Amino acid sequence: MTEPSGADGSFTFTFDGVPVRGVPGQAIGAALLVAGIRSVRRTPGGSERGMFCGMGVCFDCIVLVDRSTVRSCVTSASPGLVVSRLDGGAHADR
Amino acid sequence: MVVIGAGIIGACCALELARAGRSVVVVDRGAIASGTTRSGEGNLLVSDKLPGPELDLAVASNVMWQQLADELATDFELEHKGGLVVARSEADAVALRALGLQQQAAGIRCEPLQPDQLRSFEPELTADAVLGMSYPDDAQVQPMRACAAILRAAAERGVDIRLHAAVQDLRRDTTGAISGVVTSNGTIATACAVNATGPWANELAALAGSSIPVAPRRGFVLVTEPAAALIRHKVYSTSYVDDVGSDEAGARLSPVVEGTRAGTILIGSSRERIGFDRTVDMAIVRRMAAEAMALFPALGRLNIIRVYGGFRPASADHLPLIGWDTRVEGLLHATGHEGAGIGLAPATGQLVAALVAGVSPVVDPAPFAPARFATVAA
Amino acid sequence: MRTADVVVVGAGPAGMHSALAAARTARDVVLIDSGPAVGGQYYRHPADGSSLHIGAPIDRRHDTLVRLRAELEASTAVTVLPSTTVWHAAAADVGAVLHLAPVGGGQTSSLQARAVVLAPGAYDLALPIPGWTLPGVMTAGGAQAMLKGHGALLGRNVVVAGTGPFLVSVAAALAGAGATVAGVFEANRPTRWARHLPAVAVSPDKLLEGARLARLLRRHRVPVHFGHVVTQVLGTDAVEAVVVERSDHRGSNRSSSAREIAVDAVCLGWGFLPQVELAVALGCDTHLDRSGLAVVVRVDGDQRTSRPGVFAAGEITGIGGADLSAVEGRIAGLAAAASLQGTPPVVRRVTRAERARRRHFAAALSDAYPLPRDWTSWLHSDTVVCRCEEVPRASIDESIHRLGASDVASVKSLCRTGMGYCQGRMCDFAVRTIVTAATGRPASHRDALVYRPIAVPISIAALAAGDAEET
Numbered sequence: 001m002t003e004p005s006g007a008d009g010s011f012t013f014t015f016d017g018v019p020v021r022g023v024p025g026q027a028i029g030a031a032l033l034v035a036g037i038r039s040v041r042r043t044p045g046g047s048e049r050g051m052f053c054g055m056g057v058c059f060d061c062i063v064l065v066d067r068s069t070v071r072s073c074v075t076s077a078s079p080g081l082v083v084s085r086l087d088g089g090a091h092a093d094r
Numbered sequence: 095m096v097v098i099g100a101g102i103i104g105a106c107c108a109l110e111l112a113r114a115g116r117s118v119v120v121v122d123r124g125a126i127a128s129g130t131t132r133s134g135e136g137n138l139l140v141s142d143k144l145p146g147p148e149l150d151l152a153v154a155s156n157v158m159w160q161q162l163a164d165e166l167a168t169d170f171e172l173e174h175k176g177g178l179v180v181a182r183s184e185a186d187a188v189a190l191r192a193l194g195l196q197q198q199a200a201g202i203r204c205e206p207l208q209p210d211q212l213r214s215f216e217p218e219l220t221a222d223a224v225l226g227m228s229y230p231d232d233a234q235v236q237p238m239r240a241c242a243a244i245l246r247a248a249a250e251r252g253v254d255i256r257l258h259a260a261v262q263d264l265r266r267d268t269t270g271a272i273s274g275v276v277t278s279n280g281t282i283a284t285a286c287a288v289n290a291t292g293p294w295a296n297e298l299a300a301l302a303g304s305s306i307p308v309a310p311r312r313g314f315v316l317v318t319e320p321a322a323a324l325i326r327h328k329v330y331s332t333s334y335v336d337d338v339g340s341d342e343a344g345a346r347l348s349p350v351v352e353g354t355r356a357g358t359i360l361i362g363s364s365r366e367r368i369g370f371d372r373t374v375d376m377a378i379v380r381r382m383a384a385e386a387m388a389l390f391p392a393l394g395r396l397n398i399i400r401v402y403g404g405f406r407p408a409s410a411d412h413l414p415l416i417g418w419d420t421r422v423e424g425l426l427h428a429t430g431h432e433g434a435g436i437g438l439a440p441a442t443g444q445l446v447a448a449l450v451a452g453v454s455p456v457v458d459p460a461p462f463a464p465a466r467f468a469t470v471a472a
Numbered sequence: 473m474r475t476a477d478v479v480v481v482g483a484g485p486a487g488m489h490s491a492l493a494a495a496r497t498a499r500d501v502v503l504i505d506s507g508p509a510v511g512g513q514y515y516r517h518p519a520d521g522s523s524l525h526i527g528a529p530i531d532r533r534h535d536t537l538v539r540l541r542a543e544l545e546a547s548t549a550v551t552v553l554p555s556t557t558v559w560h561a562a563a564a565d566v567g568a569v570l571h572l573a574p575v576g577g578g579q580t581s582s583l584q585a586r587a588v589v590l591a592p593g594a595y596d597l598a599l600p601i602p603g604w605t606l607p608g609v610m611t612a613g614g615a616q617a618m619l620k621g622h623g624a625l626l627g628r629n630v631v632v633a634g635t636g637p638f639l640v641s642v643a644a645a646l647a648g649a650g651a652t653v654a655g656v657f658e659a660n661r662p663t664r665w666a667r668h669l670p671a672v673a674v675s676p677d678k679l680l681e682g683a684r685l686a687r688l689l690r691r692h693r694v695p696v697h698f699g700h701v702v703t704q705v706l707g708t709d710a711v712e713a714v715v716v717e718r719s720d721h722r723g724s725n726r727s728s729s730a731r732e733i734a735v736d737a738v739c740l741g742w743g744f745l746p747q748v749e750l751a752v753a754l755g756c757d758t759h760l761d762r763s764g765l766a767v768v769v770r771v772d773g774d775q776r777t778s779r780p781g782v783f784a785a786g787e788i789t790g791i792g793g794a795d796l797s798a799v800e801g802r803i804a805g806l807a808a809a810a811s812l813q814g815t816p817p818v819v820r821r822v823t824r825a826e827r828a829r830r831r832h833f834a835a836a837l838s839d840a841y842p843l844p845r846d847w848t849s850w851l852h853s854d855t856v857v858c859r860c861e862e863v864p865r866a867s868i869d870e871s872i873h874r875l876g877a878s879d880v881a882s883v884k885s886l887c888r889t890g891m892g893y894c895q896g897r898m899c900d901f902a903v904r905t906i907v908t909a910a911t912g913r914p915a916s917h918r919d920a921l922v923y924r925p926i927a928v929p930i931s932i933a934a935l936a937a938g939d940a941e942e943t
Contacts, residue, residue, distance in 0.1 A: 009522075024522065025522055026622050027618075027621075029624075030618050030621075030622030033618065033624040038627075038710055043862055044322070044357060047605060048606070049605060049859075050606075050607030050608065051614065051626070052598075052609065052859070053598075053610075053613070053614045054610055054613065055595055057898070058897065058898050059892075059893030059894050060860075067395050068397070070577070073617075073618070074575060075575070088357075089319075089321050089322035089357040090319050090321045090396060125877065125879045125881065125882040126875075126876050126877070126882055128882065168874070168875065239875070242871075242875035242876055242886060243875070246874070246875065246876065258878065316932075320892070373755075374560075380935050380936065383932045383935035383936045384935070387932055387936045393932045394931065395931065396932055397932070398926055398935065399893055399926065400895060400924070
């Protein structure tokens with residue numbers, strides 16, 4: 001499903017089903033930050049994590065896209081992208 | 095007594111010698127478990143062994159591993175995860191069934207699983223599995239923690255552990271017998287040295303003018319990102335058993351896949367005789383990935399975060415060398431366990447202690463005696 | 473497999489200059505970067521006309537970038553491969569074979585480089601403190617990247633802490649974009665510069681840049697507190713406050729000075745660590761840098777590494793900033809192109825002199841902004857040191873004091889520090905500091921050197937599928 005674009009080329013994607021506005025070239029994690037979402041996953045140990053290094057090195061901001069983990073700080077958002085929170089380990093069978 | 099090598103074999107030898115009342119010094123050129131022990135997955139397997147002396151040693155060891163887990167103060171994550179061997183062709187299934195029958199005759203518990211049973215036993219397993227053989231007694235430990243726990247127990251019994259002390263020479267008296275171990279950190283006088291240096295054992299033997307047929311056999315392990323509860327057992331293909339026994343110098347690959355407590359999935363296995371070159375060969379890594387995916391298609395979506403190599407101490411006939419050197423009095427070898435050293439370590443330690451004391455060990459030592467390679471009289 | 477004359481890895485200041493310099497004589501130059509466009513972290517920027525620009529531009533960097541980008545576009549010799557990661561590098565007799573994958577996954581490919589210039593840049597050195605895993609804590613470089621590249625502020629009410637002039641730059645950018653910066657907490661004092669006046673004197677541009685940023689901070693009423701450190705971040709599921717303490721140069725805090733400041737975000741910057749994994753994978757000689765913080769690649773006067781056909785430029789040879797990276801990049805590019813003919817590069821004396829001057833300044837900078845020596849005393853026993861594997865300080869202590877670990881590698885395999893997603897990039901330095909303090913064995917190059925043949929995680933499916941067929 002492709003969302004209608006805004007005048008500035010903005011679009012929406014979803015994070016755990018919640019619509020989030022993105023701009024072409026913007027990383028998923030940045031769009032989440034702008035939307036006020038700073039916690040993007042829960043670790044296997046049960047603690048909340050968000051973006052930390054901001055340049056693809058630390059992997060703290062990983063999210064699930066198409067059932068694989070991606071770094072939300074370096075992976076671009078796109079119209080209609082379905083992004084979900086990781087809770088614990090990466091489930092390849094989910 | 096000086097035990098050379100602070101890996102799992104050296105640790106078990108030191109503990110058993112200390113229990114037998116010996117005064118023991120352990121030396122290592124690096125930190126604890128800085129060689130083969132650190133690179134291993136910590137397998138305690140019965141499934142990959144044919145009836146014979148190695149299986150006897152493994153069975154004796156597994157009993158001792160449980161005792162160690164009960165006795166030692168440090169948790170080393172002993173887990174009876176169980177093994178599953180998978181046949182993907184009718185021919186392999188016939189061979190696997192035959193292997194299972196032989197093993198059952200030797201007292202090993204195993205149970206054949208048909209495809210419909212496999213789906214609940216290991217849900218992500220490939221649909222083209224023809225037959226599985228389940229081995230409930232296959233187990234695992236965290237090898238570093240196990241080694242550290244055993245060394246700590248040894249130290250509590252008075253064993254002196256000297257790390258970052260490289261052995262530079264084995265001193266011998268006028269009769270040619272061992273009289274001391276020269277290290278970068280001083281010389282230790284002793285009439286008995288235990289060679290527990292794994293794949294470097296022949297280099298150590300050479301310091302005393304001896305030689306043993308032990309050489310490194312390289313293996314790589316691929317480590318995935320953490321993936322909760324995707325794979326339940328240690329799962330491998332029937333080809334693994336053949337590979338262990340092969341004598342090829344070139345790379346032999348067979349898929350071995352298992353989940354760990356940390357959530358990561360470990361993927362093996364490769365075997366190459368290529369010396370001590372640690373450089374990762376991506377062509378082999380790619381083949382290992384393809385083989386693992388053939389066993390578990392769902393693995394494809396997971397990322398590999400790390401690949402590392404290690405060196406198995408491989409003997410010429412795939413059996414460990416445990417016993418006195420045929421040429422040098424006072425030199426006792428405990429090496430050549432190839433990829434099974436963690437599993438075989440406790441019984442190896444017991445065997446070594448019994449040989450030193452001159453009493454009879456839990457298993458027959460004869461098949462492991464280095465003398466089997468001494469074709470020419472020394 | 474595709475072959476190229478010169479492949480430059482990293483399109484920051486060093487890489488862009490390298491590619492342009494190489495293109496003067498080499499016919500087929502490939503410039504690879506994981507970002508969607510050239511520029512690297514230093515020139516991080518959104519696409520032209522994008523609505524992601526927020527706040528006023530704070531420096532003239534953009535003009536330089538536009539010029540370099542135009543030159544790269546105009547060059548018929550240079551091909552830019554954006555959004556591409558080099559996930560593995562394999563040694564060749566001369567040059568290297570680079571294993572590539574699209575950022576975000578997809579089919580791999582290989583590129584045979586007759587000569588390669590490694591210019592992969594650096595990432596923030598992070599020091600663990602209690603609460604540093606809370607959402608809302610970011611590295612200074614990360615906060616800057618999010619702001620300048622993606623139009624995202626990490627919070628509304630922010631403190632910036634750590635050491636080095638970069639903190640001021642980040643604070644000015646955040647304030648310019650509309651954040652309230654409650655303070656810049658600089659662990660060191662400006663008086664440390666006194667002994668480095670000659671280095672400053674020959675780099676007056678740096679002095680001017682500093683003065684300009686200081687003016688910007690004053691305009692936004694951002695207070696700068698020298699000799700202060702953030703020792704703790706408070707909050708349950710996100711940042712709620714920080715604890716700030718006075719610090720002497722040893723990092724021994726006077727806890728009587730501790731005070732809490734309510735904020736919703738924290739930027740921590742303690743300097744940078746170079747990305748050396750590709751160089752290590754290729755077998756290039758490395759050494760510990762002068763501060764003892766980082767493993768860096770050894771190069772000769774022409775930026776050659778110990779491996780034939782492998783050159784290195786920028787932060788990978790020692791942290792030194794964009795200007796030093798640019799000049800090293802120019803020399804490396806010339807040298808890489810010349811190596812194809814088997815000749816030494818023709819490098820102007822003024823270029824070499826500039827490199828010497830920039831290195832002199834970088835050394836002074838490193839001396840003027842040391843890490844607080846006793847920073848590990850800020851850690852509590854339950855403070856997570858390894859973020860990926862969630863390993864607390866207590867487990868590291870147990871590995872050393874109870875289980876007999878005597879080096880970094882044995883700590884790692886006993887308690888899993890550095891075994892997770894980032895492969896120790898975030899915690900290796902901290903673990904090394906804790907181990908060396910406990911064992912009394914000095915930090916060695918060997919302890920610091922980590923072999924990471926998989927430079928960036930790669931999916932099993934991509935590995936299994938093999939490289940793309942040549943087209």
